[in-house]
Amino acid sequence: MGCGTSVGTETQGQKVKTGVTGQQKTDDESVVKTTNPALSDVGVTAMKAAVLIQQWYRRYMARLEMRRRYTWNIFQSIEYAGEQDQLQLSSFFTFMLDNFTQLNGNGPDLISQLLDPVVDPWLDRESSYSQILVPDSYTGPRLSFPLSVSDTNALLCAFKEQQTLHAKYLLQLLYETKKLLKQMPNIIQLSTSYIKDITICGDLHGRLDDLLLIFYKNGLPSADTPYVFNGDFVDRGKKSVEVIILLFAFLLLYPDHVHLNRGNHEDHIMNLRYGFTKEVMQKYKTHGHEILPLFQDIFSLLPVATVIDGKILIVHGGISDETDLDFLSSIERHKLKSALRFPRCSFEQLDISQSYRKTKRLKSGNSSHSSSNSSRNQSKNQKRSNQRNTQRGLRRQESNSSASSSSSSSSSSSSSLCSPRTPSCLSPHPCHPSPSLPNTVNIQHMPFLDSLLSARQPSPSQRREREWKQIVDILWSDPKTQEGCSPNTFRGGGCYFGPDITQKLLLQHGLQLLIRSHECKQEGYELCHGGQVITLFSASNYYEEGSNRGAYIKLGRELVPRFYQYQVSRTTRKLTLTQRVRAAESSAFRALKEKLFSHRSELMSGFQQFDQNNTGVVSVSDWAEVLESVLRLDLPWRTLRPHLCRLAADGSVEYNSCFEDMGTGVSLPQVTPNLAETLFRFRTDIEIIFNIIDKDHSGLISNEEFRQTWRLFSAHLGVDIDDRAIDDLARSIDFNKDGSIDFTEFLEAFRVVHKLDSKDPHLSGK
Amino acid sequence: MLSDISASDVHSLHKRVKDAFQAFDYEMNNTVDVREITTIIYSLGCFPSQKDIHEFIAELEEDHTGSVHLDKFLPVMTNVLMEHKFPSIPEDVLIQAFEVLDKDSKGYLDSEEMVELMTKEGESFTQDEMTEMLMALADHERRIYYKDIICQLTFDQEI
Numbered sequence: 075m076g077c078g079t080s081v082g083t084e085t086q087g088q089k090v091k092t093g094v095t096g097q098q099k100t101d102d103e104s105v106v107k108t109t110n111p112a113l114s115d116v117g118v119t120a121m122k123a124a125v126l127i128q129q130w131y132r133r134y135m136a137r138l139e140m141r142r143r144y145t146w147n148i149f150q151s152i153e154y155a156g157e158q159d160q161l162q163l164s165s166f167f168t169f170m171l172d173n174f175t176q177l178n179g180n181g182p183d184l185i186s187q188l189l190d191p192v193v194d195p196w197l198d199r200e201s202s203y204s205q206i207l208v209p210d211s212y213t214g215p216r217l218s219f220p221l222s223v224s225d226t227n228a229l230l231c232a233f234k235e236q237q238t239l240h241a242k243y244l245l246q247l248l249y250e251t252k253k254l255l256k257q258m259p260n261i262i263q264l265s266t267s268y269i270k271d272i273t274i275c276g277d278l279h280g281r282l283d284d285l286l287l288i289f290y291k292n293g294l295p296s297a298d299t300p301y302v303f304n305g306d307f308v309d310r311g312k313k314s315v316e317v318i319i320l321l322f323a324f325l326l327l328y329p330d331h332v333h334l335n336r337g338n339h340e341d342h343i344m345n346l347r348y349g350f351t352k353e354v355m356q357k358y359k360t361h362g363h364e365i366l367p368l369f370q371d372i373f374s375l376l377p378v379a380t381v382i383d384g385k386i387l388i389v390h391g392g393i394s395d396e397t398d399l400d401f402l403s404s405i406e407r408h409k410l411k412s413a414l415r416f417p418r419c420s421f422e423q424l425d426i427s428q429s430y431r432k433t434k435r436l437k438s439g440n441s442s443h444s445s446s447n448s449s450r451n452q453s454k455n456q457k458r459s460n461q462r463n464t465q466r467g468l469r470r471q472e473s474n475s476s477a478s479s480s481s482s483s484s485s486s487s488s489s490s491l492c493s494p495r496t497p498s499c500l501s502p503h504p505c506h507p508s509p510s511l512p513n514t515v516n517i518q519h520m521p522f523l524d525s526l527l528s529a530r531q532p533s534p535s536q537r538r539e540r541e542w543k544q545i546v547d548i549l550w551s552d553p554k555t556q557e558g559c560s561p562n563t564f565r566g567g568g569c570y571f572g573p574d575i576t577q578k579l580l581l582q583h584g585l586q587l588l589i590r591s592h593e594c595k596q597e598g599y600e601l602c603h604g605g606q607v608i609t610l611f612s613a614s615n616y617y618e619e620g621s622n623r624g625a626y627i628k629l630g631r632e633l634v635p636r637f638y639q640y641q642v643s644r645t646t647r648k649l650t651l652t653q654r655v656r657a658a659e660s661s662a663f664r665a666l667k668e669k670l671f672s673h674r675s676e677l678m679s680g681f682q683q684f685d686q687n688n689t690g691v692v693s694v695s696d697w698a699e700v701l702e703s704v705l706r707l708d709l710p711w712r713t714l715r716p717h718l719c720r721l722a723a724d725g726s727v728e729y730n731s732c733f734e735d736m737g738t739g740v741s742l743p744q745v746t747p748n749l750a751e752t753l754f755r756f757r758t759d760i761e762i763i764f765n766i767i768d769k770d771h772s773g774l775i776s777n778e779e780f781r782q783t784w785r786l787f788s789a790h791l792g793v794d795i796d797d798r799a800i801d802d803l804a805r806s807i808d809f810n811k812d813g814s815i816d817f818t819e820f821l822e823a824f825r826v827v828h829k830l831d832s833k834d835p836h837l838s839g840k
Numbered sequence: 841m842l843s844d845i846s847a848s849d850v851h852s853l854h855k856r857v858k859d860a861f862q863a864f865d866y867e868m869n870n871t872v873d874v875r876e877i878t879t880i881i882y883s884l885g886c887f888p889s890q891k892d893i894h895e896f897i898a899e900l901e902e903d904h905t906g907s908v909h910l911d912k913f914l915p916v917m918t919n920v921l922m923e924h925k926f927p928s929i930p931e932d933v934l935i936q937a938f939e940v941l942d943k944d945s946k947g948y949l950d951s952e953e954m955v956e957l958m959t960k961e962g963e964s965f966t967q968d969e970m971t972e973m974l975m976a977l978a979d980h981e982r983r984i985y986y987k988d989i990i991c992q993l994t995f996d997q998e999i
Contacts (some may be wrong), residue, residue: 119940120940120941120957120961121961121962122937122962123936123937123938123940123941124937124941124957124958124961124962125889125961125962125963126929126933126934126937127934127937127938127941127957127958127962128958128962128963128964128965129887129889129929129963130887130929130934131969131973132878132882132969133882133887133928135969135972136878136879136880136881136882136883137882137883139879139883140860140863140879140880140882140883143863143864144863147863554867555867555868555869556869650972650975650976651972651976652976694852695848695851695852695855710859710860710862710863712852712855712856712859713856713859713860
């Protein structure tokens with residue numbers, strides 16, 4: 075601490091001290107105190123005592139506030155880092171699509187079937203819901219279409235009672251919703267002339283409690299109480315299904331008074347990672363495979379923007395310098411199923427990429443490339459591409475020929491990735507390359523050339539790209555204070571847009587305000603760009619109990635927004651700020667420690683570089699530097715240090731203590747640290763991939779599938795992992811018989827365990 | 841005292857001040873809202889009075905913009921830390937302060953007494969501060985047993 079505790083060195087403290095001790099002397103004096111309260115010195119002393127207490131208390135509260143801030147930073151950093159992982163995942167999917175046509179030997183490509191269904195969302199799917207029989211034992215709501223208020227009331231009651239809507243009704247609800255959405259334009263125009271206040275809500279992320287609280291405070295949707303919901307209804311929260319059912323139900327009931335904007339989480343690839351897909355499969359084991367594609371279609375059919383009185387624009391993410399509302403209106407929005415897969419990359423988008431990995435050709439890849447036609451263009455462009463420091467995915471032809479040689483002959487990094495054949499991943503990846511573990515196999519990237527792009531006139535593919543960018547910008551962008559428009563490196567999609575961009579767009583279209591969501595704010599809302607942009611977030615306690623409030627806006631004819639805040643509380647007893655901060659902090663530090671643990675070997679090698687003599691300690695500065703460079707999280711490491719590791723007597727950091735109170739779920743026999751860490755770090759991604767491969771959702775995949783998936787994944791990451799190591803690992807964990815692997819069991823072993831869990835002073839007393 | 845401080849100590853102090861500052865630098869342009877200065881100073885372990893803080897702010901604020909820039913804050917704050925200005929209050933002094941207010945030496949203060957004292961005397965609490973304090977410190981009988989709460993609320997770790 076910078077300030078020592080001094081006894082009597084500071085005048086102020088001294089004065090009080092004397093004054094206080096003076097009072098303590100005799101009983102007589104205290105009698106004097108009570109009988110003569112008007113005595114000036116008594117008054118002065120009491121005042122000084124009060125001041126002291128006030129100061130002390132204020133300081134305590136200030137420190138609490140600081141802790142809250144740091145906790146917030148931790149959550150946000152990790153969240154955005156997680157989104158970067160998302161890019162990795164989607165580029166991996168594309169890689170798989172390009173390289174593995176048939177995973178199980180016979181039958182159609184599993185991956186492409188799930189990830190890239192051929193069916194156009196516009197087309198009708200086969201409807202089987204009429205044949206589904208609902209057992210008499212089902213006590214949940216039985217919806218009748220067209221919906222009436224009694225149906226929505228039944229749904230509200232049911233969900234409060236933790237019931238699940240039967241698949242039959244859900245399917246019907248989805249088919250009806252899809253029909254309705256097809257009729258809607260990309261941008262909904264609303265008017266306040268015939269209605270009272272419009273209520274606008276931000277991200278809900280599957281938080282049913284927040285939605286119910288809003289309905290309770292503000293009223294259910296109706297002709298008198300119109301609503302706009304600004305995207306991100308699903309993912310992360312545990313009740314995404316219930317939330318989306320309610321929103322769709324009210325949409326069907328009051329199509330003119332309930333409006334839904336698409337968010338970046340209304341996207342099947344995001345859903346794979348962030349929980350919605352899993353939730354649907356858990357709640358609808360039998361019919362999930364029919365329900366999920368319907369959700370996919372519906373999400374792509376959601377309108378992307380709402381405008382009120384031609385003056386207020388509501389979109390989920392934000393805008394870019396290229397946003398053109400007229401062009402946006404003309405797009406066939408359903409063609410963009412997922413923002414993470416798009417038709418083609420242009421070179422301009424590639425230029426944005428800031429990272430690259432040095433690669434070298436593998437021999438097998440080399441020979442096959444030169445033989446194909448397009449390789450001429452490839453090699454010509456390879457130089458250009460290398461100069462631009464970017465990577466590209468493979469052309470299909472290349473991938474076919476190289477696939478036969480080995481799965482590791484081609485790969486894409488977590489940076490930009492494009493595939494000519496199918497919609498592929500997001501445009502260039504943010505700052506850091508995928509984690510470089512030791513023993514990295516360097517893999518060549520083939521540049522992609524679309525000769526059409528070199529032509530000046532807009533081609534169909536260029537138009538497609540432009541359309542894609544328009545929508546992605548709307549769904550993914552964030553406002554920033556700096557002027558101008560730059561690629562959003564945090565999220566890997568959309569832009570950072572400055573106040574000048576906002577100003578320009580508003581002027582251009584005669585608007586006066588932009589309301590968007592997409593970012594969690596402590597108070598539930600935040601203004602920026604001189605009040606021209608409002609961020610609105612409606613999922614309270616997003617990171618942790620007590621982390622933030624939720625808010626909604628009401629707009630009347632005068633178009634002046636009024637803000638309403640709330641916070642869902644799980645406990646009936648109101649928590650003090652101290653308790654809330656402690657709870658949130660504890661949660662944040664757990665997450666942070668897990669990050670440390672899953673990067674252990676990199677961190678250790680970093681520490682050892684500063685500790686050549688193997689003393690086990692490094693300076694605090696060096697420690698912070700290692701963490702910063704390995705984890706790439708922009709956090710105040712020095713301040714957080716006491717929560718993360720120990721100091722030696724001389725004030726240096728005992729770096730081994732960073733990993734002390736963490737362990738693995740199951741003891742892993744003879745697994746190289748490398749492999750274990752990879753598994754820890756990518757546990758979520760691996761789980762998703764397994765879930766995809768496991769078409770019948772049995773929890774089992776075959777040995778061969780397991781091996782192939784793993785090989786793919788490790789090739790993609792550039793991690794050199796021995797096949798035998800994988801086989802040994804699979805064998806050593808007790809798996810089911812007959813060549814199938816229970817991957818849930820497998821993944822359980824790679825859950826990070828906090829050894830001090832039982833000792834966590836979580837929400838202790840006062 | 842200043843001569844005892846090495847360059848690396850200064851660097852450390854700079855880093856600490858920067859970290860605390862940047863926690864409130866929402867727009868990432870090295871400025872914070874002037875209202876956050878108090879929190880930042882307190883969190884660095886210093887214990888200025890309201891008057892001290894007002895003087896601080898007057899020195900640091902950028903001409904009525906309502907914000908403070910790191911360039912001004914850093915040297916001033918580092919100095920404060922190096923010279924150990926505004927030290928914290930030792931526990932026993934605090935207890936004595938409470939005992940002064942506890943006229944009948946009950947060992948506790950009633951919530952009503954607390955409210956009266958904190959909102960009328962000294963550097964008065966706002967309504968919100970008062971509510972939060974009572975919620976945090978008063979027991980079910982609306983009493984504040986000050987010796988107990990001091991241990992609970994005194995800060996453990998550096999942060």
